[in-house]
Amino acid sequence: MKLNIIILTVIIISTVCCGKKNDSSIDKPILIRIPKNQINEEFIEKYKFIPDHVHDDRYAFGYITYSESGEFSTTEIAIVDPNSIHYQLDPKNLAYKKNDIDPDEIQEGYHDYNQLTNKLETIAATNPNLTSLESAGKSVENRELWYLRINNKEKNLLSKPKTLYIANMHGDEVVGRELSLKLIESLINDYPINPRIRNLVDHSDIFIMPSMNPDGFENRSRFNKNYKDLNRNFPDFVADPKDSQDNREPETQAIMRLHDEHHFLLTINFHGGALCFNLPWDTIANKISQKFADDKIISELAREYATTNIPMSKVNGGSFDRGVTYGYEWYEINGSMQDWSNFYRGSIHGTVELSRVKWPPAYQLEQFWQNNRESMIHFLERGSIGAHLAIKSIEGQLIQDRPIQISSGGRQLVYKTPLIHRPLPLNKQQITVEVPGFISKTFVTEGENFKGYYKDIILTPKMRYTDLTHKERSNIFN
Ligand SMILES: [Zn+2]
Missing domain, CATH: 3.40.630.10 (Zn peptidases)
Structure with a gap:
């Protein structure tokens, strides 16, 4: 089973429910790196372990949320953040102990x-x-x-x-x-x-x-x-x-x-x-x-x-x-x-x-x-310094209430507003604007030398039958 799907079957009950609170029990999750083959149901249960992600073929990361002193038996488990302000890993017995650092400090x-x-x-x-x-x-x-x-x-x-x-x-x-x-x-x-x-x-x-x-x-x-x-x-x-x-x-x-x-x-x-x-x-x-x-x-x-x-x-x-x-x-x-x-x-x-x-x-x-x-x-x-476009009709009005599709740099985005911003790469960029009922328009922005590219894009409505897409033609008769 994929590791990060097991997540959260164990809720962090931590020290409270176990009734065994002592100096080395953990009241906050600690991120560890652990060999994948050591993660089994017993381990998850024992340490209230929450898997986070698979790192590579060998290791995974996850959170220990309960532990008692001396319980770790392998040196292959490593605390990920050695500067954790609450706990440090005792290298002798691999138990966590509280840091002496004063939180206010x-x-x-x-x-x-x-x-x-x-x-x-x-x-x-x-x-x-x-x-x-x-x-x-x-x-x-x-x-x-x-x-x-x-x-x-x-x-x-x-x-x-x-x-x-x-x-x-x-x-x-x-x-x-x-x-x-x-x-x-x-x-x-x-x-x-x-x-x-x-x-x-x-x-x-x-x-x-x-x-x-x-x-x-x-x-x-x-x-x-x-x-x-x-x-x-x-x-x-x-x-x-x-x-x-x-x-x-x-x-x-x-x-x-x-x-x-x-x-x-x-x-x-x-x-x-x-x-x-x-x-x-x-x-x-x-x-x-x-x-x-x-x-x-x-x-x-x-x-x-x-x-x-x-x-x-x-x-x-x-x-x-x-x-x-x-x-x-x-x-x-x-x-x-x-x-x-x-x-x-x-x-x-x-x-x-x-x-x-x-x-x-x-x-x-x-x-x-x-x-x-x-x-x-x-x-x-x-x-x-990107492209700043105002999509308008030939009467000079902003085209409202229609989805506006912008294709540029290999990405298609649909906007609910006629005022559109896209970042520009430093070289040329081709932009295509498509709005239902209007003839689409394609233009190229050149290297704008670190100035914004501000432009009104005037779209012509589709007046002729031959301008219409197949779908638009069929809509006429519906
Ligand atoms: Zn982060």
């Missing part, structure tokens, strides 16, 4: 939920023309899933491309949370003095969510408060192909709603524990063609991100090529946010791993910011 220099909230509220209050603070919903423990929206309200473009950064989806991966704040401050503070930033902000609608899992951060846990891994909780077009919010975690539902409300052109979700740009797919796309339809553009974006992040650009070996890897080549997972948003919401969404250590000391944050600043800003810019 760990958090020093990081913004906790209240500080984060205050900071975002202050920024929004002092920059009302550029920002607004909104919430996508609430976490299990009722914390707001804040995002700061940066959009110059005085700059009235017909519509602007929407770009989204989400960080801290895994509560103990915290670098992205702080870099989100640094990015927000940088965009706001540089706006009046830096033409490049002003151009970006004037031509974009930027959403930055510093924490998708505020409960996990407060509890120093990867999971949300229901011990669910949010990056395994989204509809998966292979393993769980039902694009529905039913039975998903509140944090997952909030992000799904946010995507229903807004079409995001470009998105990154930021993690920690490695250093790379992770490309779709995360799941092995054995039911559709292997490559993501927008592979060409996202590969270009990933290469640019990794190149301007010097430490990332040096990551090679295994599936990594200068800091870039396909998710499924690194390790396959099901239910990732990236795959869902690419497959079901027509976005271009990648995953960035920002730091090998998930929760580094706060004095290192400035260096992480320096490593990522250019990459983060440039990625946002690639949204604003």
